Amino acid sequence: MTFLDFYEYSLIGLLLGGLYALIGLGFVLVYKATRVLNFAMGEFMMMGAYFYFSATVLMGLPWWAGVGIALGASAVLALGVERLVLRPLVGQPTISIVMATIGLASILHGTAVMVWGADQWRIEPIVPRAPFFLGDAMLPGQLVWGFGLASMIILGFVLFFRYARGGVAMRATATDPHTAMSLGIDAPRNTAITWVLAALISTIAGIMVGAMTNVSPELGLVGLAVIVVVILGGLDSIPGTIIAGLIIGWIESMSVAVFGSGVREIVPFAVILIIMMVRPFGLFGTPEIERL
Amino acid sequence: MSMPAPYTTEQGAPRPEEAVDALSVENLEVVYHHTIQVLKGLSLRVPQGQIVALLGSNGAGKSTTLKAISGLLPLERGHIETGRVLILGKDAGTSPPHVLARRGLAHVREGRCIFPDLTVEENLIAGSYALPRGKPDYDIVYNYFPKLTERRKLRAGFLSGGEQQMLAIGRALVAQPSLMLLDEPSLGLAPRVVAEIFGIIERVNREQNTAILLVEQNAVAALSIASYGYILEEGRVMLDGTVDALLDSPDVQRFYLGHGTGSDGAVQSYRTVKHYKRRKRWLS
Numbered sequence: 001m002t003f004l005d006f007y008e009y010s011l012i013g014l015l016l017g018g019l020y021a022l023i024g025l026g027f028v029l030v031y032k033a034t035r036v037l038n039f040a041m042g043e044f045m046m047m048g049a050y051f052y053f054s055a056t057v058l059m060g061l062p063w064w065a066g067v068g069i070a071l072g073a074s075a076v077l078a079l080g081v082e083r084l085v086l087r088p089l090v091g092q093p094t095i096s097i098v099m100a101t102i103g104l105a106s107i108l109h110g111t112a113v114m115v116w117g118a119d120q121w122r123i124e125p126i127v128p129r130a131p132f133f134l135g136d137a138m139l140p141g142q143l144v145w146g147f148g149l150a151s152m153i154i155l156g157f158v159l160f161f162r163y164a165r166g167g168v169a170m171r172a173t174a175t176d177p178h179t180a181m182s183l184g185i186d187a188p189r190n191t192a193i194t195w196v197l198a199a200l201i202s203t204i205a206g207i208m209v210g211a212m213t214n215v216s217p218e219l220g221l222v223g224l225a226v227i228v229v230v231i232l233g234g235l236d237s238i239p240g241t242i243i244a245g246l247i248i249g250w251i252e253s254m255s256v257a258v259f260g261s262g263v264r265e266i267v268p269f270a271v272i273l274i275i276m277m278v279r280p281f282g283l284f285g286t287p288e289i290e291r292l
Numbered sequence: 293m294s295m296p297a298p299y300t301t302e303q304g305a306p307r308p309e310e311a312v313d314a315l316s317v318e319n320l321e322v323v324y325h326h327t328i329q330v331l332k333g334l335s336l337r338v339p340q341g342q343i344v345a346l347l348g349s350n351g352a353g354k355s356t357t358l359k360a361i362s363g364l365l366p367l368e369r370g371h372i373e374t375g376r377v378l379i380l381g382k383d384a385g386t387s388p389p390h391v392l393a394r395r396g397l398a399h400v401r402e403g404r405c406i407f408p409d410l411t412v413e414e415n416l417i418a419g420s421y422a423l424p425r426g427k428p429d430y431d432i433v434y435n436y437f438p439k440l441t442e443r444r445k446l447r448a449g450f451l452s453g454g455e456q457q458m459l460a461i462g463r464a465l466v467a468q469p470s471l472m473l474l475d476e477p478s479l480g481l482a483p484r485v486v487a488e489i490f491g492i493i494e495r496v497n498r499e500q501n502t503a504i505l506l507v508e509q510n511a512v513a514a515l516s517i518a519s520y521g522y523i524l525e526e527g528r529v530m531l532d533g534t535v536d537a538l539l540d541s542p543d544v545q546r547f548y549l550g551h552g553t554g555s556d557g558a559v560q561s562y563r564t565v566k567h568y569k570r571r572k573r574w575l576s
C-alpha cells in the first residue's frame with residue numbers, strides 16, 4: 001500500500017465513520033432514555049429510505065417534499081411503535097423489551113418486502129456526486145456531504161443536551177425517570193420524543209445510505225454494524241460513539257484496502273471482540289451498566 | 293385484624309376552622325406486588341403552613357406513605373387498595389407524579405436522588421418543571437442555601453452529602469410548592485449539618501408558608517421543628533399528638549428519644565421497640 005492509498009483510505013474511513021456516529025447517536029438516545037438496545041434501528045433507516053423512495057420515485061415529488069414526507073411518516077411510525085409496543089412493556093425485564101425490538105425489526109423487514117418487494121431500487125442522491133480533493137486524495141462527494149450533515153446533526157444534539165432547558169429535562173429523565181417525574185417532568189412524553197428523534201435520525205441516515213448503495217429490505221443491515229460502534233462507544237456516551245464510529249470506519253476502510261471488500265462485514269465484529277475483552281464496558285461507557 | 297391505636301392522645305392535628313388541609317390521608321391501605329401489605333389503614337393530616345413529623349422505625353412504611361401521596365407508588369409496583377389522598381382538598385386519585393408536582397406538591401425522596409451528572413444549576417432547572425407557569429426564581433434557593441451558590445457549575449455528584457441534601461430540598465423549592473414531603477433529610481449527615489438543614493427547613497416553612505410532612509428516624513431533630521407528630525408502626529399510626537404531648541409520653545421518651553436507655557435516639561431504639569412489641573404481643 002502506498003502512502004497515498006493509506007492517506008486516501010484513512011480519510012474515506014473517517015468520513016464513513018461520521019455516518020456511523022450519526023446512526024450510533026440514534027441508538028444512544030434510545031439507550032440513555034430506556035436502557036434498551038433497539039435492534040430495530042436499522043429497520044427504521046430502511047423504512048425511512050423507502051418512504052423517501054415512494055415520495056420521490058413512485059410519486060414523482062421533489063426531493064425536499066420527499067424528505068418532509070419521510071420524516072413525517074417515520075415520526076408517526078415511531079410514535080405508534082412506542083405507544084403500542086414499548087410503553088406496555090415498561091417495567092418488564094430489559095431482555096423482554098430487547099426481544100420485542102428484535103421482533104419489531106423482522107416485522108418491519110417483512111412489511112417492506114410485502115409493500116415494496118424484495119428488489120433493489122435506486123434513489124437519486126440529494127447532494128452533488130462531484131468528488132472532493134484533499135491534497136492528492138479523491139473523496140466521494142456523497143460521503144463528504146454526508147459527513148458534513150452528520151456532524152451538524154450530532155453537534156446540534158450535543159448543544160441541545162448541554163444548553164437547552166428541554167435537553168436538561170431529557171438528561172434528567174434518562175438518569176432517573178421517577179425522580180424526574182416527581183419534579184414535574186413528563187417522563188413518558190420525553191421517552192416518546194426520544195423514539196421519534198431516533199427515528200428522524202435513522203431516516204436521514206437511511207436516505208443517505210440508500211443513495212450511496214440501493215434501497216432494499218436489506219438496507220437495515222448497516223444497523224447491525226453500527227451496534228458494534230455503540231457497544232464500543234459504551235452505549236450511553238455520545239462522545240464515545242463519535243470516536244468509536246471514526247475508529248470502526250477507519251478500520252473497515254483500511255481492511256478493505258488491504259484484504260479486499262470481502263472482509264467488510266467481519267472486521268467490525270472482530271474488532272469489537274478484541275476490545276471488549278480488554279474493556280468490557282466499552283471505551284467510554286459507564287462501568288456499572290448492565291451488559292446485554 | 294384492625295387494632296385500635298391505643299396510644300392516640302388526640303384526634304389529629306388541631307385545625308383552624310374552615311381551612312382546608314394541605315394534605316389529608318384517609319384510611320390508606322397499600323400493597324406491593326399485589327401481595328405484600330405495607331400500610332394497614334393509615335390516616336394523617338397536615339394543616340396548611342405546618343410541619344408535621346412522621347416517625348417510625350425501619351420498614352414501618354414511612355417512605356411508602358410518601359410514595360402513595362406523590363403518585364410514585366404505581367411506578368414501584370405498589371397499589372392503593374383502599375383509602376384516598378387529598379392534596380389541598382383535591383383528590384389525588386391516580387394522577388401521575390408530574391401532574392401532582394405541578395399542583396404544588398414536592399416530594400424530596402429518600403436518599404436525596406439528585407442527578408449526579410447534572411450540575412447544581414441544571415438540577416435546579418429540572419426542578420423548575422413543576423412550576424405551572426412563570427419564570428423560575430433560582431435566587432430563592434441560593435438564598436436559603438448560600439453554599440450552593442459557589443457550586444453552581446459543579447456536577448452534583450461531587451457535592452458532599454449535606455450539600456446534596458440541600459440541593460434536593462432546594463430543587464424542590466424552585467417550584468415554590470405549597471406542600472413538601474421530606475423523606476429522612478438527616479440520613480447519613482453529621483449532627484451539625486442536620487441542625488443546619490433543619491434550621492433552614494423551619495425557615496422555609498415560616499417564610500414561604502410551606503406545609504411540610506417530615507419523615508424521620510431522628511425523632512429528636514424532627515420534633516424540634518414540628519408542631520404535630522405521628523408515630524408509625526407496621527403500617528399503622530400507633531401514636532399521634534402535638535409535639536408537647538409526644539415529648540411527655542413515656543413510650544416516646546423510651547423508644548424514640550432514647551431517654552432511660554441513654555442512647556442517641558434512632559438506631560438503638562429500633563431494637564428496643566422490636567423487643568418491646570414482641571413482649572407486648574405475648575402479654576396481650
Ligand SMILES: Nc1ncnc2c1ncn2[C@@H]1O[C@H](COP(=O)(O)OP(=O)(O)OP(=O)(O)O)[C@@H](O)[C@H]1O
Nearest residue numbers: 324328330348349350351352353354355356357368
Ligand atoms: N417496591 C417495593 N416492593 C416490595 N416491597 C416494598 C417495596 N418498597 C418497600 N417495600 C416494603 O415495604 C415495607 C415498608 O417500606 P418503607 O420503605 O415504606 O419503610 P420506611 O418506613 O420508609 O423504612 P426506612 O426507615 O428504612 O426508610 C418494607 O418492609 C419494605 O421491604
Ligand SMILES: [Mg+2]
Nearest residue numbers: 354355356402
Ligand atoms: Mg424510608
